[in-house]
Amino acid sequence: MQHQDDRTPDASVAIPTRNRADSLARTLAALQASSIPETMHVDILVVDNGSTDHTPQVVAEAAANSPIPIHYHFEPRKGISQARNRAISVAHAPLLLFTDDDCRPADDWIAKTVSLFRTESRLALAGGKVSLHNPNDSVLFTTFT
Secondary structure, eight states: OOOOOSSOOSEEEEEEESSOHHHHHHHHHHHHTOOOOTTOOEEEEEEEOSOOSSHHHHHHHHHHTOSSOEEEEEOOSOSHHHHHHHHHHHOOSSEEEEOOTTOOOOTTHHHHHHHHHHHOTTOOOOOOOOOOOSTTOOOOOOOOO
């Protein structure tokens, strides 16, 4: 289990969000259930992109009992790029992992991703499989001819 301390995290998980407090709560719960080795230190950065719902309360409640430090940042300039740029500007970790407020990362996602970047020194960017958990979601794709 992750222990909170004052060390610089190995990775920060960034979650841009706007008016999806209930979905964000599920994402935070999934991240808090992550299997993270004690030698690996991570934190979570929630960037609120102008929510008018109960997002701040959801983050505060999650942070109060979290084995992973959770930090709340408000970004008033609308747009996902503004929120992601805010995450980049406030992160202290050398590795930044992005997920969305409607995702449920696998419990080994953080550990496997950090380990991959530790072992593959030339790696600059990585992506992975996204499994749809909501039956109303649809797969988006583009074909090139």
